[in-house]
Structure formats: C-alpha cells, structure tokens
Amino acid sequence: MQGYRYLLAALGLASSLICSTVFAAAPQLAAPQQTMPQEAVAQQTVAPEDDVETQLPAGEQRALLEGERWFNLMQKALTEFNFNASLVHVQDQRIEMFRWLHGHNSENEELELLHSLNGPEIHIIRRGQTVSYFHSMSSPFSVRANNMFGPIPTAFFREFENISKAYDAVPMGGARIMDRTTVHVRLLPKDQDRYGYSLWLDRETGMLLRMLTLSQEGEPLEQVQLTALEITNEPNPELAQILDLNLPPVVEDIHRGVSVQHEWQTNYLPRGFTLVRGNHHRLPITGIAADYFLYSDGLTRISLYVSEDPEAAVNLRHSGLESLYSHSYADYSVTVVGRLPMATLQRIATSVRR
Template sequence: MKYFIAACLLIGASLGAQAASDDDMWQALQKTAVAARALSYQGIFVCQSGKQSKSVQITHMFTDKGEFSRNVLLDGTPRQLLSQGSDLVIYNQKNEKVVIEKRHGQNMFPAVLPTNLESIRANYALHIGDAERIADRQAQIYLLESKDGLRYSYKLWVDSEYGLLLKSVLLNSHNEVIESIAFNQVALMQVGGLDWFRPKIDSKKNYVMEDEVPTSADTGVVNAWSIKELPAGYRKVDQMIRMVHGKTLPVTHIVFSDGMAYVSLFIEPANLKTKASTKATQAVVGNTSYYMNVTDGYQITVVGEVPEITAAQIGNAVIFNK
C-alpha cells in the first residue's frame, strides 16, 4: 500500500522533481518548519474534515521580542487562540461567559512541522511530487508517508519562494483524504506593533479562567499509575492536571507525539456509571480516533488524529500501581 501511495503522488512529476535528492527534500522541509515561525504573515485558511468546514483568520508576527500569533475562528461560536512562543491562551465564548484556557502550544497550521525533524525522518518516508498553485502562490508538493500503520501520511504544499506551508492534507492507510487545511489567501506583512495581539471578545461578558492544578498537588492520581511501552515513535511531550467543569476530582491530561501527530490521554476516577463498564470501546469520527476503558477504578480516554490501533495501544499502556 505504501508504495502505491508514493507512486500515485509521483506520477507526472517533472524530471527535476524526480532528481531531487533525499537531503535536498529534507532541507526544504526544514526551511518550511522555520518559515512558519520566523516569517510575518496574515491570511485566511479553511479546515475541512468530513462534512464539517471552518475558516480561520491568522495573524503571525516574528519580532525581536519573539513569536506572536492570533487565530480567529470566523464561523460559528466565537473562538480565538493567542500564542506567544509555546504558550497558548484559548478564548471560548459560551453563552453569557468567556472561558479562558491556558495550554502549551502544539504544532498548529501552518507550523505543523517541528523545527527538529529527527523524529519525522525516523517515522516517515519523504517523496516529492508536482508543483501546483495554492492561494495564488506557486507551491511544491511533498508526501510524508507513514512507515507503519501507527500514524497517518501527510501531503504538503510548500511555497516555492518563501517555504511557508500553504496546504496540508491528512491521508489514511487507504490514501483517502480525512482532513484538509489550506490557505485561500495569504500575504507577508511588515513587522510592526502588537496592537492586534489581543482577543476580540465582548468585554461585557464574564471571563472564567479554567483551573489548572499543579502537577505536584496532592490529588491522589499522579502516583497511582505509570506508562509502559508506547507505540513506536511516540513519546510524552506534555502533562497537566486540571479541574474540569462538572467534575469533582481533577483530570490528568498527558500528550504524546511522534513529531507530527498528537494524541491526548485523559485519566480520571471513574464514576458509578463508567465503573459498571467492563469492555473497552473504540470509535472513529472523521480524522479522530477515540478509545475508552475502565480499569482499577479509573477511566482512561484517548483522543487523537491517529489510527485506531495507536489510540488503543496508548490506552493499554497505562498500568496502575498495586
């Protein structure tokens, strides 16, 4: 199957593209990883997953003070993301209040590639394809092909002049598109002031900060479990403990990644209803796999844009101390 995917992409490629060396291709992706963070630009991109679609306006600026970005959801319920470096603040408008969540940033479009490509090279094969126009820009196509069944493949359209990622498509093992993110307009901008770096939300609404419990807090959860062997290529990149609205006890949230894909693991004390469940459940909705199980009085939930087998392996990697 993997050779079929590569062949489909390479059909019609120019002789120059075919002659590109492996090192040249990886250097091009390295430029793409840096460009998304080091360039200043503004545009609108569209996210398409199944029948759902949403448009996002992005403003990104790199100054002598660091990297700043604001994403504004243009459809549906107002939602904004402001990031400074790796720190991310999410503003969600819910009824008569605005819920503010603090997160450590993951790789978000167009910065989907990490600056260190070592893990990507270990888990994906890289191929080059044709040139196309995206958002009125000339782009070179690359395919990051999964080396196994533990992750999806990615098709990337890279700006031929600046290296900025213009479009990203997620492909399952059957070479079917399960998610597409693409600019429909984008332009570089001059570095200037940061007056734009603030949320555009109704100031009359109440602001509610989502609570985060320090990982050293005496919650009774932190030392109750450990993680055994993870799926090949994945490692823990973040961990936090949060109080979630409607729950009396904190929820542990752990994030794993192979450099491209991110998977969230949630561990929390099971309630009476979930304790009665003795069977693990799995589901796939669009590009996201879900896995849930109850063991030793705890509910384990895994969510991520990965194949079902990966979500299940991560869920089954949790062992509870006796």
C-alpha cells in the same frame, strides 16, 4: 449509561485539542514541553526500532534530504515571515474560516493573531510565549506556550528533526495552489500505526499553502487550505495593536503538580512516542477519577486515561480523525484518545497493565 457518559467526557477532551474547543481544556495542554516528576512516569515499551540503520540507495537518500530541506523551509516561513493570510479548515462536515496574521515586534518577539470568520467568534493572540484565547461563549484566559493550538500542527513550527524518528519527508512533484507553483511533500509514517500528511509548499518562499491529513487508505480526514496570502517586509499594523492590549491572566494548570496515584505499565507505544506528562484528576462531566498520561511523537498526541473503576468504560469506541477506544478489565478500565488509527489505539489500550 455510565460508560456512555465516560465516552462523552473523553470525546470532549479529544475535541479540545482542536481550535474550536481549545478554550475548555487549553490549561491542561498549555505546557507541552513540561516534563513530569519522575515518580509520575508510567513504565512503557515503545515499538522496537531496527538495531542497524538501513542503508538506502543514494537516490532515496537525496530525496529524503530534499524533503527535509523543504520542511525546514516551511518551518522558517511560518516562524520568521511577516504575513497576512486567510485559510479554510475542513474536518468532517465542519468548515471553519480564519484570518491569520504573523510578525515580529522591534525586539524580534513573535506576534500572532488568529480569528474566526464564521461560527462563534474566536480570537487567539500570541505575544512571545503567552497565548490568549477569547471566545464569545466563555471567559478569556491566557496560557504559557510557544505556539497556538489551532488548525496548523504545532510540529510545523519546529524543525524536521523533532519528528524524524516517526516520519520521512518525501518530495512528490508539485501543483498550482492559489496561482503559485508548489512543491508537494509527503510526510510518510515509518510504520502503519499513524496517519500521513500531504503538504503543498510555495516553491518561492516555502510557505505552507495546503495540508491534508490522510488515513492509511489515503482518504483525506482533514484539510487546511490558504485562500489568500500576503508576505511583507514589515508586520501588519494590526499586530502592533496587540502590544497595548491588557491580556487575560495566565491560567496555571492545577493538575501540573499532581502525580499519578497508581503504577501502570504501557507495554506498547508506536515508535517515536514519548511521555510528556502525567497526573491524577477527575474527568469533566462524570467526575470519574483517572490517572492521565499524555504522549507525543512530535506531530500528534495520545491521551491515555486509566481508572480504578472497571465500569467507567465498557469497550467503547469512536472512529474519526480524533478516535477513541476503551477497554475494561476486572478491576480497572483504560481509554485512549488520539489522531491515530483505531487498531493502534486498541493495541495501546489492551497493553496497559498494573
């Protein structure tokens, strides 16, 4: 029973990475650029990379450079354009609809608004590096962050270089989306340890119009589709209204300065993943104490929980877009949560040693 409750707790933390439940855990994720104290760093071994860079044929090199160019055009469109968009986010049986506004004020500070059009009322407001979350069923709060946590991966708001160790960007032709001509760009993993992505970008502006998260077998796991888009010279007047709002106070992460309590060695991580932060805290629901580590390859994240309680998790697993795998040893247990294939999570969990 305790293991089942631990599964529920870990799944709750996993689901908090998506927009609909970010309100419960966003303070823990508010500062993805925050580096952790040196004493809190777990030893780790990353999947080996080739010692010598493989020389690709000239045609393949040109294709990769073209894919990278389109990705950076998308990043520029998402961060520099004034736009008013509507989108649909499909994940499993859940369908969410949002309105999305982006622009800049007179001081060139980014302004952004995302609000739900079905289900519980959700509003997310970004004013520069302050992001505020409003939910009809919880108290509002603000966090320090450069991007919202929502349907669009935060890596899409940064240049391709940030994910180039783990992915190749390859143009694959195009299609017609929203009556616009697009370029289809595949984000192909450089290994079999993570999911791939398909992006359809407006050929005229580079704007993201559609995104698919794809399993290793090419099956769609998640879809984001714009249903309306207006790009303007001036920001939408609604964005000016958020300049006068009294936003909720910034919530500081109470775990940020808490070091891990034990030394752990992660003997396997997929290529490109680096440690973002680590701390020690008790999990929601169960109250079980665990050392926590957050890793990122720039596009997706891995949450690793290691507890001194060997009965905290008894070889549990849950497959989906956000998967979970746990493994028990004689005197400790490990749970890994992330948007990665089950085999990858299993390999990470079973590699953790004292």
